[in-house]
């Protein structure tokens with residue numbers, strides 16, 4: 001068995017790892033690298049391995065840092081099947097098209113500048129037709145049912161409790177002359193008791209582990225606290241008649257917040273302030289959340305039994321057209337605007353931030369992970385001014401962060417999870433998908449938890465067993 005680490009190795013985004021068993025190359029995730037424009041340009045275009053040499057792909061979930069570079073892989077010659085859960089396939093259908101549109105739009109912007117400078121234009125990373133080809137290669141599979149990749153290699157998806165459709169991949173294999181082995185690839189690890197989704201499923205008898213480490217050095221407040229904190233923030237904008245701007249990933253965080261607001265309104269804990277989900281992608285993703293009830297936990301199902309819908313209520317509006325979105329600029333508060341992209345790198349959220357971040361009666365609510373060198377991170381760091389659409393804007397709005405809303409398990413939740421799996425059985429654990437401190441700390445914690453060997457792989461590093 002051979003492991004080659006390609007992306008999210010020593011860093012957070014661009015998840016991609018190659019597992020080679022019996023000469024077959026299995027790619028685990030193929031995410032977009034997100035960060036500085038130039039670095040992202042290079043990393044997303046250049047694979048360490050020839051894509052035509054990849055035999056098959058296993059995809060953990062639909063977030064762009066895990067699935068967003070699949071169309072590039074296909075464009076560069078990958079022809080194999082892409083196995084994922086049914087909900088992940090549905091989410092990828094909308095998200096990859098959306099990402100292709102962003103790629104085309106972004107490069108047009110860059111090319112205008114290049115042409116003025118007399119330089120050759122760049123091609124977009126990928127186009128809608130590449131995204132469509134990638135979608136055609138998706139093979140949806142149900143949770144908990146093993147399926148065969150090749151002779152002696154089987155995969156089973158288990159609930160990861162992170163976003164709709166997110167899966168842990170259990171890979172059971174046997175190589176010439178060796179006994180049966182089990183590798184677990186976590187993708188992103190969710191949390192117990194977060195709304196809507198089922199809890200992460202324990203996997204026993206793991207020999208090799210590739211684990212995310214995003215919050216490998218942090219402890220979140222309990223998930224239940226999020227509701228109380230959200231209540232406080234909504235109360236504040238009711239007093240100031242301000243706008244609550246929430247940058248949120250279209251998939252996961254948006255539905256989580258809508259569902260929590262719905263509960264708070266239903267329980268009469270907050271005033272029925274108008275709520276706008278202002279992102280066509282977020283609206284489309286919410287429909288997919290509504291469809292895939294097999295992923296819901298008992299709380300969400302109960303909501304339905306009581307004649308209510310988790311993502312629809314009286315003061316909830318899903319805007320579609322640009323005109324509807326622009327109309328929000330002149331409408332008076334209090335109101336809540338949930339928009340994408342989650343890290344404020346593109347999309348309608350940029351307009352809402354530009355229009356509202358300089359007013360002290362407004363609040364920008366940070367509800368998710370903000371990678372280094374993103375606008376979201378600079379806002380979360382409470383910089384005095386931030387650059388939006390090329391101009392500096394003063395940050396006068398209040399910036400509030402609710403860490404309890406995270407969809408990633410923290411260090412202690414991850415350790416508790418692996419303890420339940422039987423940490424001492426794990427021969428080799430590879431910590432990926434984290435910043436330096438998180439990786440170092442988490443790797444040491446896993447050793448203390450009883451795992452025999454832990455590693456923090458670098459891009460291009462190969463391990464053979």
Ligand SMILES: [Zn+2]
Nearest residue numbers: 061063162188
């Ligand atoms: Zn994720």
